[in-house]
Amino acid sequence: MLVKLLLGEFLREAESTRKLLHSIPQNILNFKPSTTSWTTGQLAWHIAEIYNWYPYTVHGNVFNMDEYEDVERDYTDIEKIKARFEENFKKAKQSLETATDEQMSDLWKMTVGEKTVLPETPRIQVIRGFLMNHIYHHRGEMIIYLRINGCKVPGLYGPTYEDEQAMQAEAKPTE
Known part of the structure; x- marks a missing residue:
């Protein structure tokens, strides 16, 4: 039951992630809101790449970043970023579909070489915090990038402010 609920939220x-990635125009991929920020392309790639972490998290007890099967990153092409998301989404979905409720209480940790960077934590907390909430956090950042650039922001949890303003304007009677 727990995995089924996680899968529902995941889907x-x-x-919403797909809608957000599809709203990013090619011409802002090099935009950075500050010198210490990622570019829009780097942030979009990172959002897409987190979905590739699901199999390592759902079906492994140790995620060693030294053994991570990374690919050559391309932050300059929104179509490649969207394709990377779709590829990783499929793997993430499959990993959750094959998980069991019993696995959710297993301990999980992340390492880089011999160094533990995320300590042993029940898998369910890692899936919710390290994967799901991590994606939501970066989606929020991406919304700011879009707004700064004057791009239309998709409504992820209902209409955006701009959508509501447009609906109110349409509802006003003309004189």
Whole structure:
């Protein structure tokens, strides 16, 4: 039952991620809001890449970043970023579909070489905090990038402020 609930949230939220990635225009991929920020392309790639971490988290007890199967990153092409998301989404979905409720209480940790960077934590907390909430956090950042650049922001949890203003304007009677 627990995995089924996680999968339901995962599927709903992945659709929101897809909408957000599809709203990013090619011409802002090099934009950075500050010198210490990622570019829009780097942030979009990172959001897409987190979905590739699901199999390592759901079906492994140690995620060693030294053994991570990374690919050549391309922050300059929104179509490649969206394709990377779709590829990783499929793997993430499959990993959750094959998980069991019993696995959710297993301990999990992240290492880099011999160094533990995320200590042993029940898998369910890692899936919710390290994977799901991590994606939501970066989606929020991406919304700011879009707004700064004057781009239309998709409504992820209902209409945006701009959508509501447009609906109110349409509802006003003309004189």
